[in-house]
Amino acid sequence: MARPPSVRLVDPPWIEFAKRVLAGTPNLSGAACIGRHGLFDEQAHEDGETAETAARRHQEAAELCRRCPVLGACRTAWVDTPGVRHRPSGVIGGRTPATTTRGRPRMEAS
Numbered sequence: 001m002a003r004p005p006s007v008r009l010v011d012p013p014w015i016e017f018a019k020r021v022l023a024g025t026p027n028l029s030g031a032a033c034i035g036r037h038g039l040f041d042e043q044a045h046e047d048g049e050t051a052e053t054a055a056r057r058h059q060e061a062a063e064l065c066r067r068c069p070v071l072g073a074c075r076t077a078w079v080d081t082p083g084v085r086h087r088p089s090g091v092i093g094g095r096t097p098a099t100t101t102r103g104r105p106r107m108e109a110s
């Protein structure tokens, strides 16, 4: 009985591209914000949200950040992102939008 031709498994070309894109991306596995983006968004996602309601929402998000297992990596990634315009907005690393839009963040103890 003839042996089947050997098959050489090769990664598709996009795998190498994805590896390059993701190189240097912080590992935020286990982040407390996973699945809760609405809490962290800077803009009110519901029409009619008042500034006070948004501020309370942001404080709730910041509380989650303070208990987040990857808080340090998140803050480092935010600070290391070049250019304020390229940084994500909203609550990031325990900072509320009031602090994230003023350039370099204050490094407060949490």
Ligand code: SF4
Pocket: 028, 031, 032, 033, 034, 064, 065, 066, 068, 069, 070, 071, 074, 075, 091, 092, 093, 094
């Ligand atoms: S510290 Fe960063 S990763 Fe953790 S919950 Fe806050 S925004 Fe998400």
